[in-house]
Structure formats: C-alpha cells, structure tokens
Amino acid sequence: MAFLKIENLTKKFGGLVANSDISIEISQGEIVGIIGPNGAGKSTFFATVSGFYKPDGGAIIFRDEEIGGKPPETICQLGIARTFQIVRPLGLLSVLDNVLVGAFLRNKNRKAALEKAEEILEFTGLKDLRDKLSNSLTIADKKRLELARAMATQPELLMLDEVMAGLTPKETQEAVELIKKINRTGITLFVVEHVMEVIMPISHRIMVLDGGKKIAEGTPEEVANNENVIKAYLGEKYNAASF
Amino acid sequence: MLKNPYSLLIALIFAVLLILPALVAQTFYLHILILVFLYALLGGAWNILGGYAGQVSLGHALYFGIGAYSSTMLMLEAGLSPWIGMFVGMLLSVSVSAILGYPCFRIKGHYFVIATIALGEIAFVLFTNWQWVGGAVGKHIPLLPPGLAVFQFTGKIAYYYIALFFLAVQLVFTWFMQKSYLGYYFQAIREDEDTARSLGINITRYKMAAMAFSAAFMAAGGTFYAQYLLYIDPESVLPNVLSTQVCLIPILGGLGTVFGPVIGAFVMFPLSEFIRASLGGSGNALDLIIYGLLIMIFAIAKPTGIMGFITELIRHRATASKAAGSEERAGF
Ligand SMILES: Nc1ncnc2c1ncn2[C@@H]1O[C@H](COP(=O)(O)OP(=O)(O)OP(=O)(O)O)[C@@H](O)[C@H]1O
Ligand SMILES: [Mg+2]
Numbered sequence: 290m291a292f293l294k295i296e297n298l299t300k301k302f303g304g305l306v307a308n309s310d311i312s313i314e315i316s317q318g319e320i321v322g323i324i325g326p327n328g329a330g331k332s333t334f335f336a337t338v339s340g341f342y343k344p345d346g347g348a349i350i351f352r353d354e355e356i357g358g359k360p361p362e363t364i365c366q367l368g369i370a371r372t373f374q375i376v377r378p379l380g381l382l383s384v385l386d387n388v389l390v391g392a393f394l395r396n397k398n399r400k401a402a403l404e405k406a407e408e409i410l411e412f413t414g415l416k417d418l419r420d421k422l423s424n425s426l427t428i429a430d431k432k433r434l435e436l437a438r439a440m441a442t443q444p445e446l447l448m449l450d451e452v453m454a455g456l457t458p459k460e461t462q463e464a465v466e467l468i469k470k471i472n473r474t475g476i477t478l479f480v481v482e483h484v485m486e487v488i489m490p491i492s493h494r495i496m497v498l499d500g501g502k503k504i505a506e507g508t509p510e511e512v513a514n515n516e517n518v519i520k521a522y523l524g525e526k527y528n529a530a531s532f
Numbered sequence: 533m534l535k536n537p538y539s540l541l542i543a544l545i546f547a548v549l550l551i552l553p554a555l556v557a558q559t560f561y562l563h564i565l566i567l568v569f570l571y572a573l574l575g576g577a578w579n580i581l582g583g584y585a586g587q588v589s590l591g592h593a594l595y596f597g598i599g600a601y602s603s604t605m606l607m608l609e610a611g612l613s614p615w616i617g618m619f620v621g622m623l624l625s626v627s628v629s630a631i632l633g634y635p636c637f638r639i640k641g642h643y644f645v646i647a648t649i650a651l652g653e654i655a656f657v658l659f660t661n662w663q664w665v666g667g668a669v670g671k672h673i674p675l676l677p678p679g680l681a682v683f684q685f686t687g688k689i690a691y692y693y694i695a696l697f698f699l700a701v702q703l704v705f706t707w708f709m710q711k712s713y714l715g716y717y718f719q720a721i722r723e724d725e726d727t728a729r730s731l732g733i734n735i736t737r738y739k740m741a742a743m744a745f746s747a748a749f750m751a752a753g754g755t756f757y758a759q760y761l762l763y764i765d766p767e768s769v770l771p772n773v774l775s776t777q778v779c780l781i782p783i784l785g786g787l788g789t790v791f792g793p794v795i796g797a798f799v800m801f802p803l804s805e806f807i808r809a810s811l812g813g814s815g816n817a818l819d820l821i822i823y824g825l826l827i828m829i830f831a832i833a834k835p836t837g838i839m840g841f842i843t844e845l846i847r848h849r850a851t852a853s854k855a856a857g858s859e860e861r862a863g864f
Contacts, residue, residue: 339730362729362734365729366732370730373730378724378727379724380723380724382723390717393716394733397712399712439730439731441731
C-alpha cells in the first residue's frame with residue numbers, strides 16, 4: 290500500500306493549466322521537497338491535494354483511498370494538514386487558542402486539547418508568545434503559527450508552503466532543525482521552499498515544477514545536477530559544483 | 533482563590549438582581565428590568581450566531597415569532613401549557629433554522645445577510661395573511677387563574693424572576709459554550725473560513741449548530757413575551773425592527789462576549805424608549821435609521837463594543853499593576 294500516490298494530477302484555472310499531469314509517490318516518513326520558479330504551480334498542487342481545489346484530472350490516493358475532490362475538512366480529518374503560504378491566522382484569537390482550535394480535531398475534551406496545544410507550542414518554540422493575539426505577531430512568527438496549528442491536528446502528512454520565507458540565517462537554521470524534529474516524530478512532510486540552503490539538506494527527495502509540469506524528481510544531488518532544473522530554476526549558483 | 537476575579541463582581545450583580553424586587557416595589561421599574569432582561573436574552577441569542585460564528589442575520593425576529601406563535605396557538609387550540617408550547621416552539625425554530633440554514637450558509641457574506649432579511653420579511657407577510665393564527669389582528673391569550681403551569685401571574689414579580697432565569701440560563705450556556713470546542717470552532721469560522729476548514733472543521737455543520745442554539749433562545753424569548761403581554765400579532769413579534777435591535781444589542785455591548793449583550797441591552801432599552809417617546813414609534817422608520825447609523829458607527833469605530841472598553845481598561849490596569857501575563861481574553 291502506497292502512503293500517498295498522485296497520478297496525472299491536473300488543475301486548470303480557465304485556460305491556464307496550473308498543474309499538468311503531475312505524478313509522484315511518497316512513502317511514509319519521507320521529506321519531499323518541492324521547488325520551482327514563481328508561478329510554477331507549487332501552491333496550487335498543495336491546495337488541490339488538501340481539497341481546496343477540485344482536480345480537473347488525475348487521482349490522489351491516500352492509503353488506498355481516492356481523496357481527490359473531497360472537501361478540505363475531510364482531508365484534514367483523514368490526516369493531511371497544510372499551511373497557507375499567505376498566512377491566515379485566526380486574528381482575534383491568541384496564539385494558544387489558534388493551536389487549540391487545531392487540537393480539538395482529535396480530542397473534543399478541553400483539558401486534553403489544551404495539553405496537546407501546550408505541548409505543540411513548546412515543540413515549535415512559540416511558548417513565550419502563547420497569550421499574544423495572533424494578529425500582532427511578526428510575519429515569521431505567523432508562519433511558525435501556521436505550522437504549529439497544522440501540527441495540532443496530528444497529521445500523518447504535513448504540507449508546508451514556504452514557512453521559512455523571510456527568516457534570518459539563524460532562524461532558518463532553527464526552522465531546519467524543527468522540520469527534522471517533526472519528521473523524527475513520524476510525520477511525513479511535503480515542503481515547498483525557495484531557500485536552497487533549507488530544502489537541499491532536509492529533503493530525501495525533491496520534485497521540481499516549472500510551468501505547471503513536473504520537470505524533474507530525485508535526490509537533492511540528482512536534481513541539483515539536472516540540466517533542465519539548472520536552466521529553469523537554479524541557474525549557475527546551484528550547479529553541480531556546490532554539491 | 534477565584535480563578536477569575538470578575539466572577540465575584542458578576543455574582544454580586546446577580547445577587548443584587550435577585551433581591552431587587554424586594555427593594556424596588558414600583559411596577560414601572562420592574563417592567564423596565566423585565567424588558568431589559570428579555571432584550572439581553574435575545575441579544576445573547578443573536579450573539580451566538582452573529583458574534584461568535586460571525587454570521588450576520590437580520591431576520592432573527594422569525595425565530596422569536598415562531599416561539600410566540602407556537603405556545604399561543606398550542607394553548608388556544610390544544611389547551612397545552614405554554615411551557616410545553618415553548619419547548620415545541622424551540623424545536624420548531626431549530627428545525628426551521630436548519631431548513632433555512634442549509635441552503636443559506638452556502639451563500640457567502642453579504643448575500644447571506646440579504647437572504648436572512650428576505651426570510652424575515654416573508655415570515656411577516658405570511659403570518660399577516662394566515663387567518664388561523666389571527667392574521668394581522670393577532671391573538672389574545674385568555675386570562676386564566678394565575679399559576680406557574682399556565683405561565684400567568686398577577687403582578688410583575690414572577691415575570692421578573694422568570695425573565696432573569698431565562699437570561700441566566702442563556703448566559704451559563706454561552707459561558708460553557710465559549711470554553712468548549714464549539715465556541716472555538718464558531719470563532720474560527722468567524723475569523724477565517726478557509727483556515728477553519730484546513731483544521732478539519734465542517735463549517736456548514738457548525739454554522740447550523742450556532743444558528744440552532746441562537747434560534748432556540750430566540751423562541752424561548754418569544755414565548756415569554758407572549759405570556760407577559762398576553763397578546764401577539766405580526767407587528768409585535770415579527771417586525772424587522774426587532775431583527776435590527778437584537779443585532780444592535782451585542783454590537784453595542786460587545787460581539788462574541790458572554791456579557792456584552794447584557795450591557796448592550798441596558799443601553800438599548802432607554803434608547804428604544806426615547807425613540808418611541810420623542811420620534812413617534814416605529815411608523816416612520818426613523819428608529820431604523822438611528823439603529824442602522826449606530827451599527828455603522830460601532831462597526832467602524834469600536835467593533836469590540838462597550839465590553840471592549842472594559843477589557844482594555846482591565847488589561848491596562850493588569851499590566852500597570854503587575855507585569856505578569858494575565859489569561860484575559862476578549863471573550864470575558
Ligand atoms: N485561484 C487562482 N485563480 C486563477 N489563477 C491562479 C489561481 N491560483 C493560482 N493561479 C495561477 O496559477 C499559477 C500557479 O500559481 P501557484 O500559486 O500555484 O504558483 P507557486 O509555484 O506557488 O508560486 P510562488 O512560488 O510564487 O508561490 C500562476 O500562474 C498563478 O497566477
Ligand atoms: Mg506558492
């Protein structure tokens with residue numbers, strides 16, 4: 290049984306094909322990176338897998354079950370959680386309460402959910418901000434909150450859409466450690482990131498999108514040495530020499 | 533030690549309200565307080581859907597009317613106690629809210645509001661033309677030997693305590709709702725529907741739940757009103773000015789807070805009396821203009837209402853007196 294199997298996934302916006310025939314298989318426990326230039330279709334891919342868009346073609350099979358076209362809440366209940374690239378905090382709720390909303394998915398008992406939420410705040414390093422209104426956070430902290438809130442739903446697969454954009458080098462390093470730590474708890478990860486210093490060292494495998502199509506897939510080394518990828522996205526800086 | 537120092541204040545206010553009829557014998561003041569409690573109950577009912585779940589309904593008189601008509605008709609036609617009629621009315625308004633909510637909650641934002649206005653108006657026209665329920669003339673409830681079973685009493689004191697009791701039930705319900713996952717889910721839907729869905733929340737189901745609670749309390753208020761005045765007609769229990777008022781009460785007092793609507797009701801009552809006395813009632817729609825204006829002013833200048841001022845004051849004092857973080861949230 291494949292953990293997640295995506296076959297020929299296609300998503301169109303009118304005439305624009307944002308995702309075209311994308312296929313990929315993921316095993317449990319992997320960290321799979323997704324890279325590609327702006328407008329390549331990375332966020333669209335996440336939105337379709339998480340149920341926010343209905344696919345125009347292809348199949349998304351999660352643990353032997355076709356989930357393509359199911360509503361987002363159902364997909365989250367099944368164990369796939371996502372963050373939003375453009376952050377969407379529950380603005381008038383505190384950081385703790387944001388995470389608590391996520392934690393209520395698996396446990397409707399307030400005390401148990403609170404314990405889970407506190408544990409996740411600790412895990413993600415948001416503990417000191419717990420009583421702050423989520424509206425008032427910096428963008429970097431809002432991104433971390435996106436991650437914490439998604440984690441609170443106790444997913445098997447977590448899809449992170451540029452949660453590390455705009456971080457300082459030190460924060461980036463912390464974020465890398467955090468992602469590895471999440472993965473060590475048994476959560477499979479799909480990670481979209483532009484920062485190569487982040488995506489290359491953490492990913493077991495990388496998928497490259499360009500113009501809605503998958504143009505490469507492989508280990509970070511393979512992808513970094515791929516002619517098409519270098520041409521389309523990486524440019525000279527990340528050619529073979531740097532790996 | 534008390535977890536929340538303000539629960540002491542709330543308990544104190546409640547105790548004063550409990551012994552008040554013994555101190556204030558004048559019927560007039562009791563009458564005012566009864567209406568304020570009723571307003572607070574209705575504003576609190578609207579607040580569950582509008583304040584917590586963020587779904588603005590401007591047709592909520594519909595559920596009030598269903599409550600008033602259910603108990604009245606069941607008493608007149610079947611001789612049932614208004615208490616039974618009240619529960620039937622609550623069930624009926626929950627059912628109606630579910631039937632209307634299912635399609636309406638698929639419509640987003642402003643269109644939802646317009647749909648609720650239309651439904652409120654349709655109900656008004658329907659009842660005005662429905663002869664069995666008395667049409668435009670309405671129905672009188674016959675005087676019976678007073679007693680709890682028939683929901684009729686001599687004097688105001690019993691009505692005072694029943695209104696206070698209904699309000700207390702609604703406040704306790706909202707308090708526990710706010711602490712539970714329901715309150716969190718409602719607020720998540722209000723803050724961002726897509727985020728809520730991404731966290732596994734079936735937003736249509738929870739909007740319908742919020743509407744059901746809201747409709748049930750409105751209906752209970754409707755029965756109380758009918759038994760208090762012993763006369764109902766579409767003008768008194770289904771007017772759109774009532775829908776506007778129950779929306780304005782939590783906006784004035786503080787949306788999405790347990791006690792905001794109580795504060796709002798204390799402001800609303802003198803306001804509506806002033807309008808009635810000086811501007812000549814609801815006939816010329818001047819009252820609607822004033823209410824609309826107030827809604828706009830608060831929505832723009834002070835979305836957190838009077839309760840917002842109070843929590844800010846408390847926060848200010850708390851941070852001034854002690855730097856230690858308090859667990860105070862907006863929804864006190
Ligand atoms: N809701 C939408 N309606 C119409 N077009 C859209 C919509 N969402 C995305 N697109 C288009 O689809 C294409 C893919 O967008 P997408 O957001 O998936 O790219 P991305 O790879 O995430 O880019 P970035 O790195 O900038 O986040 C773009 O051309 C974009 O303009
Ligand atoms: Mg994107």
